[in-house]
Amino acid sequence: MSGRFIVVEGPEGAGKSTLVPELESRLRHAGRRALAVKEPGGTPLGEAVRRLVLHPAGEVVPAAELFLMLVARADLVARELRPRLAEGWVILSDRFDLSTMAYQVAGRGLPREAVAAANALATGGLEPDLTLVLDIPAGVGEARQRAAGKALDRLEQEDPAFHDRVREAYLRAAGPGVVHLDASRPPAAVLDAAWRQVQALLDR
Ligand SMILES: Nc1ncnc2c1ncn2[C@@H]1O[C@H](COP(=O)(O)OP(=O)(O)OP(=O)(O)O)[C@@H](O)[C@H]1O
């Protein structure tokens, strides 16, 4: 039995962390064993990395940022994702490899091919079955975070040009299993659109 690996991606404030628990809850109601995780994090090592790499006062050069993210990913994949996928669980991940391409490649300017190779080492080749990309117009995510009074982490504090490159990379994202959703709609509409994609995947 093999599970399904679903990733929710998109720029800051797009609604990933709002959507993922709702999808997890719907999956459980549908009788599926479902687990939601968040990157970086999800294991003790990953949580330690999260504190290091996102600390607002930290200074982390781009290559170090990449490797820290991949430490967390390698640990999460090996300890949590692969064993559960092998048992048939549905995994929902708040960010995964597309975040690396958006932030460390498009945002930081690290070379795409080398980053893809390093990522493949970290994941051992595990790829999402479905990546839901939450598309929002420029400024919307920041406005949502401001409205919620969110304290900004080190990446969120980057300049507008960085965030534009990240958002552009997400808009351009394409490939097997990549589906774009209009996340400027109300949460219930985004959830329904996402759930249709999840159901289509489970029915395959
Ligand atoms: N579809 C939506 N419409 C309006 N507001 C939303 C929508 N989805 C989420 N929000 C609100 O916007 C804020 C950011 O949402 P959320 O934390 O889910 O985004 P995120 O993509 O996880 O952001 P981050 O990258 O910072 O973790 C929250 O206050 C949330 O309640």
Ligand SMILES: [Mg+2]
């Ligand atoms: Mg979030």
